[in-house]
Amino acid sequence: MPSLKLPTIQNWSCQNCSRCCRQHLIEITPEERKRILDQNWTPADGVPADRPLIVEFGPPWNRRYRLGHQADGACVFLDERGLCRIHARFGEAAKPLPCRLYPYAFHPSGKAVAVSLRFSCPAAVRNHGRPVAEQTEELRSLAAEVVPPNINRLPAPRISPRERLDWRDFLRFVDALDRTLADSASITVKLLRALFWIRLVEAARFDKVRGERLEEFLQLVTRAAQTQVTADTLPTDQPTGTGRTQFRMLVAQYARKDTPVDVEAGWRGRWRLFRAALRFARGKGDVPPLQDIFVPVPFESVEQPFGGLPEKADEIFTRYFRVKVQAIHFCGPAYYDLPLVEGFYSLVLIYPAILWLARWLAAGAGRTRLETDDVVRAITTADHYHAYSPAFGRGTFRRRVRILARLGDIEKLCVWYSR
Secondary structure, three states: OOEEEOOOOOEOOOOOOOHHHHHOOOEEOHHHHHHHHOOOOOHHHOOOOOOOOEEEEOOHHHOEEEEOEOOOOOEOOEOOOOOEHHHHHHOHHHOOHHHHHOOEEEEEEOOEEEEEEOOOOHHHHHOOOOEHHHOHHHHHHHHHHHOOOOHHHOOOOOOEOOEOOOHHHHHHHHHHHHHHHOOOOOHHHHHHHHHHHHHHHHHOOOOOOOHHHHHHHHHHHHHHHHHHOOOOOOOOOOOOHHHHHHHHHHHHHHOOOOOHHHHOOHHHHHHHHHHHHHHHHHOOOEOOOOOOOOOOOEHHHHHOOOOOOOOOHHHHHHHHHHHHHHOOOOOEOOOOOEOHHHHHHHHHHHHHHHHHHHHHHHHHOOOOOOOHHHHHHHHHHHOOOOOOOHHHHOHHHHHHHHHHHHOOHHHHHHHHOOO
16 A cells, blocks of 8 residues: 555544535445345334435446435435434444545555545535544555555656656646645735746646756746736736636536436426526526525626635635645546646636635625635535536536636636635
8 A cells, every 4th residue: 555645734524514415426336235235224214215225327237326315415314413324323334435435535646645635525624623644544544445556557647738757757846836835925826826837837848857957947937936926916907708708607517516316307407507507608697596505696796896805715725725736636537637737727717716606605695795604615516526527527628728728817817706
């Protein structure tokens, strides 16, 4: 088992909020299916009599299984207190692996395995619980169940479509990104500094730039970013019209809710999403609520200044991006096999998307200023899909990211929605 690289800046312990039990589709193995069926659950145990405990899906040649759900989308084993019936009756070890693993994720990192967290969990966003650095033994036990034995043989992610380096040099880029994000500047400035030198990397060739020469290159471009990108030099013009349309379509994907109940809505659900997508593309009238936490508000109300980031938001965003970068949770096998440059563009775009969703929440509550809770709820909503929705790895989404990068709108969007 390779060593683990832990996000030592992060804390986490389950707070029993049951959000994950109401949001995620839990796929289980045939062995887990048999174990659950052998537990002999009956309505007398509190499970609903009119809902299947396990649902079979997929084509006949590749049958798969997932836990059933209640009428409101919650897991069929979630009780009225928001606790897991399997856990309560048989202990944590009896739960399916995805339930025990969440919110942790394990990604290749050369000779080590990097540990990441999914910030769809509110406790991760708020940094509640034990330091991750104190959970090494538990994480090694989980890693032993999910990490393939040949993980350290995987090649490093590409830097750009035409550039691939070995792991040692690839990790130099990761460390440089983390150093940029660890600076004391505001999160908006730090993201734009990272974008500044990532754009230089995109245009560079590294055939003969390896090892110490590569480290010197990264030191030069990161220092240039510090001097060229400051709070006084941020772009003040609004994003282009094309960019804003593309960005609203991107936000619409983050604002969806794809629980089993939504998936089973059939053509009615797909028609509702299609109509919502058209309204997001036009950007006129009221924003169509795509899940219960949102209410209709005029698109124009989201575009007005909201007085900057609320208290604690800068720390939350900095920790969020540093955890994703340190764990390589934005490119390579952990993110649709995208190169580092393209994956980082996509990662940065979640920042204005989260702020757009936070503004929507604030406007829906009749406020014109963001509160920390707006940001927390927006992060848990958006990060639900980060690296876990097939739509974000498809050509349509990738073209959208490339268009925004080519127009120079990623930087403008970050500033526009942080004001």
